[in-house]
Amino acid sequence: MQPTFSSSRILLPVRPWFIFFSLIAAALLNFMPTAHWPGVPDWVALVLCFWSIREFRRVGMGWAFVLGLMMDVADGAVLGQHCFAYVLLAYAASSLSRRILWFPLVQQALQVMPLLVATQVLQALMRLAVGADFPGWGYFLGPFVATLLWIPLTFILLLPQYQPVDQDPNRPI
Amino acid sequence: MAGIDHAPPPFFKRGPAPLALLTFYIAVSLAIFVLDLRFKSLDLLRQSVALVVDPVQRVAQTPGSLVDYAAGYLRGLQALQQENQELKHSQLATAPNLQRLAQLEVENERLRKLLSVKEREKANGQVTQILYTARDPFSRKIIVDKGQQAGVVAGQPAIDETGVVGQVTRVFPFSAEITLITDKDQVVPVQIVRSGQRSVVFGLGNGQLELRYMPANADIQVGDVLVTSGLDGIYLPGFPVAKVVNIERDSAYSFARIFCVPIAGVENFGEVMVLDPRQPMPPPPPAASGRPGSSADQPGLRSKKKKLSGKEN
Numbered sequence: 331m332q333p334t335f336s337s338s339r340i341l342l343p344v345r346p347w348f349i350f351f352s353l354i355a356a357a358l359l360n361f362m363p364t365a366h367w368p369g370v371p372d373w374v375a376l377v378l379c380f381w382s383i384r385e386f387r388r389v390g391m392g393w394a395f396v397l398g399l400m401m402d403v404a405d406g407a408v409l410g411q412h413c414f415a416y417v418l419l420a421y422a423a424s425s426l427s428r429r430i431l432w433f434p435l436v437q438q439a440l441q442v443m444p445l446l447v448a449t450q451v452l453q454a455l456m457r458l459a460v461g462a463d464f465p466g467w468g469y470f471l472g473p474f475v476a477t478l479l480w481i482p483l484t485f486i487l488l489l490p491q492y493q494p495v496d497q498d499p500n501r502p503i
Numbered sequence: 504m505a506g507i508d509h510a511p512p513p514f515f516k517r518g519p520a521p522l523a524l525l526t527f528y529i530a531v532s533l534a535i536f537v538l539d540l541r542f543k544s545l546d547l548l549r550q551s552v553a554l555v556v557d558p559v560q561r562v563a564q565t566p567g568s569l570v571d572y573a574a575g576y577l578r579g580l581q582a583l584q585q586e587n588q589e590l591k592h593s594q595l596a597t598a599p600n601l602q603r604l605a606q607l608e609v610e611n612e613r614l615r616k617l618l619s620v621k622e623r624e625k626a627n628g629q630v631t632q633i634l635y636t637a638r639d640p641f642s643r644k645i646i647v648d649k650g651q652q653a654g655v656v657a658g659q660p661a662i663d664e665t666g667v668v669g670q671v672t673r674v675f676p677f678s679a680e681i682t683l684i685t686d687k688d689q690v691v692p693v694q695i696v697r698s699g700q701r702s703v704v705f706g707l708g709n710g711q712l713e714l715r716y717m718p719a720n721a722d723i724q725v726g727d728v729l730v731t732s733g734l735d736g737i738y739l740p741g742f743p744v745a746k747v748v749n750i751e752r753d754s755a756y757s758f759a760r761i762f763c764v765p766i767a768g769v770e771n772f773g774e775v776m777v778l779d780p781r782q783p784m785p786p787p788p789p790a791a792s793g794r795p796g797s798s799a800d801q802p803g804l805r806s807k808k809k810k811l812s813g814k815e816n
Contacts, residue, residue: 361563410536
């Protein structure tokens with residue numbers, strides 16, 4: 331069976347302020363005290379990955395770098411740790427974007443999973459290499475939860491771009 | 504064919520190639536990673552980003568603190584009355600000691616003068632509220648609500664009502680970061696109360712501490728209390744740090760493995776007191792974890808102190 335681009339709906343163009351708003355909201359979610367629970371995903375990485383795939387012309391490595399720097403300071407981590415991982419994530423996501431968007435949502439999620447896992451593993455490797463303590467396996471649970479969230483996230487973040495379903499019957503197209 | 508120009512037309516504006524951008528950003532990331540980790544020279548960058556991020560972070564913590572507040576509100580009169588009763592009891596229990604403390608301190612001062620020993624430093628400080636635990640899962644740090652504006656400087660020790668909690672390692676304009684004594688390789692110079700033996704205790708990163716480099720036949724027992732020795736010029740002497748919980752003596756190694764748990768509620772939320780820096784001002788911690796024991800210029804400081812006290816007499 332040939333894979334097809336399953337979404338037949340034509341989307342409106344994205345509004346830049348909505349991208350900005352969603353990334354800030356993701357950062358806010360990251361700053362919440364729930365971040366210490368095991369399995370809570372890295373929201374910024376997830377939303378950044380989403381926009382890098384959907385709108386790789388607008389959200390790219392520059393955004394990833396700035397957001398990474400912000401997360402480094404907010405976490406009290408070593409500067410550059412999140413920057414490095416996010417920049418690589420943005421690069422991989424944007425270069426794979428045409429391929430990933432071809433698949434239906436469930437398969438998209440499966441293709442995104444390695445990227446998110448790699449982001450987390452890369453950060454752990456960077457810190458372990460310079461003598462930090464192993465944070466426990468709960469740390470690596472986040473990306474898998476994030477994968478499960480890919481489908482609802484796509485729905486929510488594309489909401490402002492959906493056109494109304496009932497169209498004018500007299501319209502030529 | 505000869506007339507075809509392969510350069511893209513100028514109206515499709517394109518930035519640098521993705522691979523070039525990637526190389527650039529990765530180089531910058533790795534550079535600041537090394538600079539921050541090894542040379543500690545990016546504090547200004549960190550402080551300026553923190554100035555923007557800190558308010559947002561505080562806002563994000565509000566729902567959690569509201570839940571705490573609501574829980575406290577709903578706990579009811581009964582529980583509060585009971586807690587009040589207990590506090591009154593404990594206050595009364597400590598009252599005899601506290602009432603005589605002032606007299607004892609004066610007496611101690613007088614005796615020290617008679618013996619021409621330098622006066623004990625008084626422990627002063629400021630109470631700070633813990634805002635949140637730093638999100639970084641690789642280290643143990645907390646953020647408190649007083650910073651440069653309140654005169655907090657890096658290197659100040661922090662205590663709670665039972666013992667030493669940690670040390671201020673980074674200071675931001677309106678907040679400060681305290682590295683807990685349980686952070687990996689965080690060092691506190693200590694003294695065993697029972698035997699008076701001095702040593703240093705290292706954080707293990709898993710909530711415990713380890714007393715390293717103690718000979719296998721050292722006089723130490725489970726239950727021994729470790730207090731700060733004050734030899735580092737940072738911690739005042741006599742604050743409880745940890746309690747020995749487990750000793751592994753293996754004849755194959757020349758050192759015993761001695762595990763301790765912190766006495767202070769190191770991993771709890773609440774308030775901590777940031778103590779004023781000791782006189783003379785300690786140098787800023789050389790490493791991220793602020794290793795008080797490894798300061799190279801400690802002996803110089805102490806000899807200076809000795810000279811000073813010598814002059815006074």
